[in-house]
Amino acid sequence: MSDVVAFIRARLDEDEAWVDRGECECGWHQGWPVLPSCPDRVLAQVAAMRAIVDRLEVAHAEEEVAMQDYADWLAGRVGGQPSPARTIPEDEVLGLQVAARTLASVWADHPDYDKDWTV
Numbered sequence: 001m002s003d004v005v006a007f008i009r010a011r012l013d014e015d016e017a018w019v020d021r022g023e024c025e026c027g028w029h030q031g032w033p034v035l036p037s038c039p040d041r042v043l044a045q046v047a048a049m050r051a052i053v054d055r056l057e058v059a060h061a062e063e064e065v066a067m068q069d070y071a072d073w074l075a076g077r078v079g080g081q082p083s084p085a086r087t088i089p090e091d092e093v094l095g096l097q098v099a100a101r102t103l104a105s106v107w108a109d110h111p112d113y114d115k116d117w118t119v
Helices: 002-020 039-074 090-107
Strands: none
Touching: 002 039, 002 090, 039 090
8 A cells, every 4th residue: 555655645746846837727618617727726626635545644654663573572572462552443434445546547658656545
């Protein structure tokens, strides 16, 4: 999952840079807004997507700690029962993983997109 997160972060950095360079403007075509041309909307979208991948990265870090704690317990390196180090429920983690793969599909035409991420 870290590959898809890195992919999304790189695309979000590109979108943010596009806005920072002033290369987007709000516009209309045949009565419809031309998107993603509005800077405020693009930046809001970048922030929302980053919040999702940030939460997923926290979940993955917690999972690594929990797995290590369990491995230490199994190996007899710690006493008692291993305590779950997770604050993010497993069902939410699964949802975040699907969400990340779905977000990545926005850039399905990008050469770095992995077709295995397709939901």
